Amino acid sequence: MLSVALRTLRTRWVTFVGSFVALSLGVALLAVMGLALASSLDAPERQPERFAAAPVVVQGQDTLSVPTPIGDRTQKLAHPRAVPEETVAKLRRLGTVVADRSFAVRAATGPGDLVGHPWSTAAFAPYEMEAGRAPRAADEVVVSGDWARPGERVTTDRGTVTVVGTVASRDFEEAVFYTDARAAELSPKSTQLVVEADAAEVREAVGGLDLQVLTGTDRRLADADPDRDSEALTAMNAMFGTAGGVTAFVSVFVVASTFAFAVAQRRREFGLLRTAGATPGQIRRMVFAEALVVGVLASAAGCVLGAYGAPKLAAWVVDGDLAPSWFTIGDFTWPYHMAFWTGLLVALLGVIAASWRAGRTGPTQALREASVDTKAMTWGRWVFGAGLLVTAAVTLGLALFSDPGELLHRKTYVSRPMLLITAIALLAPILVRPLTRLIAWLPAQLPGAGGMLVRENAAAGIRRTAAIAAPVLVTVALAGSLLGATATLNEAKATETREQTAASFVVTPAGDAGFDAATVKKLKAVKGAVVSTTSSSAVYVLEEGVALIKSEARAAEAGPLAKTVHLPLAAGKVSDLDDDSIIVNEEWEKHTVGQSVDVWLGDGTKKSLRIAAVMTTGTGNNGAYVTPANAPGASVDRVDVALADGADPAAVAAALTTAGGHVFTKAQWVQASYPETNRTTRYGFILVLGIALLYTGISLANTMVMATSDRVRDLAVLRLAGATQWQVLRLVAGEALMVVAVGGVLGLLVAGLNLAGMWSALGLLSVWSPVEMPWAELGATVGACAVLAVVFSVAPAGLAMRRRAVELAGMRE
Numbered sequence: 001m002l003s004v005a006l007r008t009l010r011t012r013w014v015t016f017v018g019s020f021v022a023l024s025l026g027v028a029l030l031a032v033m034g035l036a037l038a039s040s041l042d043a044p045e046r047q048p049e050r051f052a053a054a055p056v057v058v059q060g061q062d063t064l065s066v067p068t069p070i071g072d073r074t075q076k077l078a079h080p081r082a083v084p085e086e087t088v089a090k091l092r093r094l095g096t097v098v099a100d101r102s103f104a105v106r107a108a109t110g111p112g113d114l115v116g117h118p119w120s121t122a123a124f125a126p127y128e129m130e131a132g133r134a135p136r137a138a139d140e141v142v143v144s145g146d147w148a149r150p151g152e153r154v155t156t157d158r159g160t161v162t163v164v165g166t167v168a169s170r171d172f173e174e175a176v177f178y179t180d181a182r183a184a185e186l187s188p189k190s191t192q193l194v195v196e197a198d199a200a201e202v203r204e205a206v207g208g209l210d211l212q213v214l215t216g217t218d219r220r221l222a223d224a225d226p227d228r229d230s231e232a233l234t235a236m237n238a239m240f241g242t243a244g245g246v247t248a249f250v251s252v253f254v255v256a257s258t259f260a261f262a263v264a265q266r267r268r269e270f271g272l273l274r275t276a277g278a279t280p281g282q283i284r285r286m287v288f289a290e291a292l293v294v295g296v297l298a299s300a301a302g303c304v305l306g307a308y309g310a311p312k313l314a315a316w317v318v319d320g321d322l323a324p325s326w327f328t329i330g331d332f333t334w335p336y337h338m339a340f341w342t343g344l345l346v347a348l349l350g351v352i353a354a355s356w357r358a359g360r361t362g363p364t365q366a367l368r369e370a371s372v373d374t375k376a377m378t379w380g381r382w383v384f385g386a387g388l389l390v391t392a393a394v395t396l397g398l399a400l401f402s403d404p405g406e407l408l409h410r411k412t413y414v415s416r417p418m419l420l421i422t423a424i425a426l427l428a429p430i431l432v433r434p435l436t437r438l439i440a441w442l443p444a445q446l447p448g449a450g451g452m453l454v455r456e457n458a459a460a461g462i463r464r465t466a467a468i469a470a471p472v473l474v475t476v477a478l479a480g481s482l483l484g485a486t487a488t489l490n491e492a493k494a495t496e497t498r499e500q501t502a503a504s505f506v507v508t509p510a511g512d513a514g515f516d517a518a519t520v521k522k523l524k525a526v527k528g529a530v531v532s533t534t535s536s537s538a539v540y541v542l543e544e545g546v547a548l549i550k551s552e553a554r555a556a557e558a559g560p561l562a563k564t565v566h567l568p569l570a571a572g573k574v575s576d577l578d579d580d581s582i583i584v585n586e587e588w589e590k591h592t593v594g595q596s597v598d599v600w601l602g603d604g605t606k607k608s609l610r611i612a613a614v615m616t617t618g619t620g621n622n623g624a625y626v627t628p629a630n631a632p633g634a635s636v637d638r639v640d641v642a643l644a645d646g647a648d649p650a651a652v653a654a655a656l657t658t659a660g661g662h663v664f665t666k667a668q669w670v671q672a673s674y675p676e677t678n679r680t681t682r683y684g685f686i687l688v689l690g691i692a693l694l695y696t697g698i699s700l701a702n703t704m705v706m707a708t709s710d711r712v713r714d715l716a717v718l719r720l721a722g723a724t725q726w727q728v729l730r731l732v733a734g735e736a737l738m739v740v741a742v743g744g745v746l747g748l749l750v751a752g753l754n755l756a757g758m759w760s761a762l763g764l765l766s767v768w769s770p771v772e773m774p775w776a777e778l779g780a781t782v783g784a785c786a787v788l789a790v791v792f793s794v795a796p797a798g799l800a801m802r803r804r805a806v807e808l809a810g811m812r813e
Contacts (some may be wrong), residue, residue, distance in 0.1 A: 016290070019347070020298045022254045022698050027302025027343035028309055029691065030248070033240040034335025035310040036317075036456060040233040044326065046226065048219035049172040051194065054124040056202045057214040057222045058083055058091065059192040064540055064604045066548050073548035078538035078602035079633030082289040083211060088193065090205045095197035098124075099190040101183050102224060106157040106510060110147050111174045115224070116158070118183035124194055125170060127177075132165025135179045142177040145169040157510045158186055171325070173224070173568030189633065192222050224655075229324045236323050239684035242414055246688045250420050250474060252346050253425070254699045257470045287355040288348065289556075295347030300338040306339060321679060358378075380404075385426030392419045398755045404761035405587070405617060408489060410681065413758060417481035420750045421474055428473070428746060435742050436465065468736075469743030471699035472785045475692045476747025479781050480773060480804035481754040482685050487772035488755055492762050493619050493675045495769035496568075503532070503564040503640035506669040507661040514635030515661065522659035523639050528647025529656070532560030535634035539582070539624050540600040543589040551588075552623035553602070556602040564640035568622065568766055572613025581612035583625035603632045693781065697788050704736065704792040725801055732797045736789035744782045751778075 017150045025457035051057050062080035065072050079252075083091075091097050105114040119135055119142065132150035135141055142165040148154055148603045152163045167175070178186065195202050199215045206213060212221070220226050278286075310329045317323040349424055353788075396416075399406050406412055507523060509515050514535070515523070517570075525598075534556040541549050556565075567574055570586060572593040577583055582599065586592075590597045591614045599610050607630065613623045628634070641656060643649060656663045664672055755771045762769060 003738050015701055016294050019254070019291075019702070020701075022293050022695055023295060023298035023343050023347055024305060025694065025698070026248070026250075026346065027299045027339045028305035028765075030244055030342055031303050031306025031335050031339035032310045032313050033244045034338050035306065035329050036240055037237055037315060038332040038335055039314070039328065040237055040323075045217055046220050046229055047217060049125070049170070049223045050121070051214075051219040051222050053126045054194045054219060054222075055215075056195045056197060056199050057192055057219050058087075058195055058202065058206060059212040059214065061210045061570065061604060062191065064548070064600055066540075066542055066600070068542070068548075070546050073542070073546070075540055075548050075550050077604050078340060078536075078550075079631075079632075081603055082189055082191055083193055084209070087206055087209060089209070091193065091195050091197070091202065094201050094205060095195055097196075098194040099180075099184070100192050100222070101187040101190050101195060103183075103187040105176045107148075107176075107713060108155050110154065110156075110176075111145070113172050114156075114176050116176045116183060116186060119177040120179040120180050121194065122167065122175075122177050127167035127170065127175070130166050131167055132163075135164055135177060135182075138179060138182040139178070140164045142167060144173075144175040147174075157617075164596050171752040194243045206744060232323055233327075234319055234516070235680040238324070239680055239687065241690060242684055243687045245415075246418075246478070246691055248342065248346065250692055250695045252349055253422070253474060254471060254695050257425075257467050257699065257703075274341040284355040287351055291347045291351035291355075292344075294346040298347070299343035302343055303336045303340055306336070315477060318414075320683060322683060329530050337642075381426045381429065385423050388419055388423035388426065392416070392423060392753075395419075400757070400760055400800070404764040405620065406603040407758055407761040408619060408765075413485040413754065414482065416757070417477055417750060417754050420753055421477050423472050424477075424746055424750055425466075425473055427467065429462045431746065432462050432465045432469070432742060435745060436738060439741050439745070440738060465739050465742060468700065468703045468739040469746060469787070471696040472740050472743025472782070472789075473704075473746045473750070475689075475781055475785065476744050476778060477750035477754075478692045479689055479777055480751025482688065483777055484751055484755045484772060485758055486681070486685070487774060488758055488762075488769070489619065490675045491772050492767045492769040494670060494673075495620060495765060496618055496621060497673055498567065498670045500566050501640075501666055501669060502566045502642065504643045504649060504666060505641040505656060506664045506666070507639040507641060507656055507659075508664070509637060514637040515639070520636050522638075523641075523656065523661070526641075526652060526655040526659060528644045528652050530560060530563050530642040530644055532556055532564040532640045532642075533636045534638045534640065535628065535631050535636050536559070536638075537602040537631035537634040538624065539602070539630075541588065543595060551584075552621075553626055553631065554623065555628045555634055557627065560640075561625070564642045565642040567613070567625070568618060570614050570616050570617045570766075572611070574613060574625075576612040577614070577625060577627060579627050579629040580610055582609040582630070583613045583615060584611055585615040585617050585622045586625070587593060587617045587620075598673060601626075601630055601632065605632065614800040618765055618767050619762070693784065698787060700785060700788045701792040704789055706795050725798075728801065729794050729798060732793050733790045736793040737786055740782065740786045740789045744778075748778070 003043070049056075060081040060083045062077050063074050064077055066072045067073075088097060099118065100121050101118055103116045103117075105116045106112075107114055117732070122142070127144065129142075139159065141161045141163055143154075143163055144167050146166065146169070148163045150163055150165055154161055167177075184190075199213065214221055234351050249624060273283060273286075274280075299701065314323070314327055314329045318325055318327055354573055396407075397410075407416075485540055509519075515533075523529075524533075534554045537555050539551050539552045539553045541551065543549050556577075558575050561577070562574040565574075567583070572583070574583070582597065586595070590611065593614060595611045596608050596610060598606065600606050609626075609630070619715050639661070641652065643652060653663055653665075751773070755773065759771050
């Protein structure tokens, strides 16, 4: 049967081009992602940056460690502790001690990510002076780079300063160096020190204290965001993993759909082989052999493409800041093996159902069968389609009943559509006929036979219609589900912000360091304003005895908070919040008003607090609330302002602006805080949808060419019946648009079901917001599919009809 399979491939090469291209691209993508994953696992250890020349760095406690029966559990503290003064005094006896400080600086003419430091720390990078001198006065600075020159006056959010020197730029930051005294005024708290002494003596001096003594490459832990490389690589690998999963799914889907349609087209051929004595097993082996040959060739071609594409992908993720600047593709072989054998497996899996159907063809059955599909739904389609549909419904119901918040997680709303897509695709034959009759009802009523022929041809060729609609279904369903899920979730978060903001104005600081005490005092003194100052913090709780959970928290006084914020309370009252209590949400293990819960505050202090009120879970942004006494080290970073009775809004707004900070009205605040999909997720979805659209184009082109080539004689008969060439081509284009419309409707059905599940989950979490369907993106997707379908159906039909209609009508199969 191998020789027969090879001859079939040579004769029917058009049938297998789509599968070959789809598989080769899938293998290429798997190879690229495997190479990227392997390269990320072989990442070099990050070296110290700001403290590369520092002898020893001593850090205050920045990690909370809690013992549990299964080992210590740790979390980074929201407010790291400073090194105790008595310890600093001991260290000064060993050598020079330099306190490090870092704070954001905003300059109208400078880069957007300026960071301020004391001048004494510049030598530890080291920074090299290029021009000018060191700062000596409070209004003098040294800057890195060439954005300002010595002698320039620069206006910043920290006051107007004079640039007296410049240092060479470094890749890791844009620095502004103040005198040590001025830096201490701008950032009073220092959590790490540089000690110019022997490391062993330093360790002996801090022995028994929860402090870190950093030397060698460990000094990188004193840099800003030392884990940024590993976090970026983790996010990148998650993105590639998602794209790889979608690639494998769509590859199997396209290959299975293509082979199923090819087998349906070749039923007369299989009937002849059965009549000539071929057994069902031989027919199946022949189809498997065809898939094997296509799989081997496509996998090999895909590995070659992967080797070419991997470096380009690495450059793309680095340029998009999705990976560290050093990230490159290494020399690995296992990703090629993984991609090759996966591609071959996909080819064989995709042909299982088609080969089984081919083997069931009777010796004369196919020869007698008409072109109308009379039994497109096999028992296998019924069983697996219904089974997957029931599975999707049951898992959705269980998630809504037990943990509705799980449906809001990215991994859930990315994977769930695939279950429904497969189920609807398997059940498509029973939906195609009523859908085509419904969609074509109006065109069929128009004068002429064109609309009627489009409707009847699409309804009669159920297998053909389902095969062509399948890739459109995949793309529309993925686009609607993924983009709709993120848009719906963002709108839900915006709805929470809108409903919880009772203040007329919200004031935020100009920089990232929060408001200073003087500005807070000015804001509270504004006439006609009811002011609630809040700070960002965190609390930590040990749940089930083994899980140390960090919960974002805001610190506020209960009275002003109740007047400026509408908390979504399920129980209790905001006014009951005091220094011995906490407001939690229903996601906490303990969430009953009056219960006591042991927590660790943002600086690691353990405390037992009474639950004063309980909020609904919401989208996950309803963190805890504590009083300022339980948020040590937290600075005021938001001021909510309600209007007193009779107060003039314009006058209050003007007074707030004069006091300092950015003043937003309620509407402006909701707009400014509207959530946006993070960059990694956005790029990941672009990659996933790009893959889906690429496969759709390949599958549509291949299937339309196959379907049109198979109907050449039908089109010739129409010509002999009196139809002009343009009428026939318009008919072909109309059928293509009809099939795309069927696929689009089925895709919308899947997207609608997925988004309905998310909307139900939000409702159970007490967030009632509308479902956001990405109509513009869906319209563009369907439009692209329509163009592809029309082009690749009309083009082969037009080429075929260049011959005389009589010759085409008598052409052999």
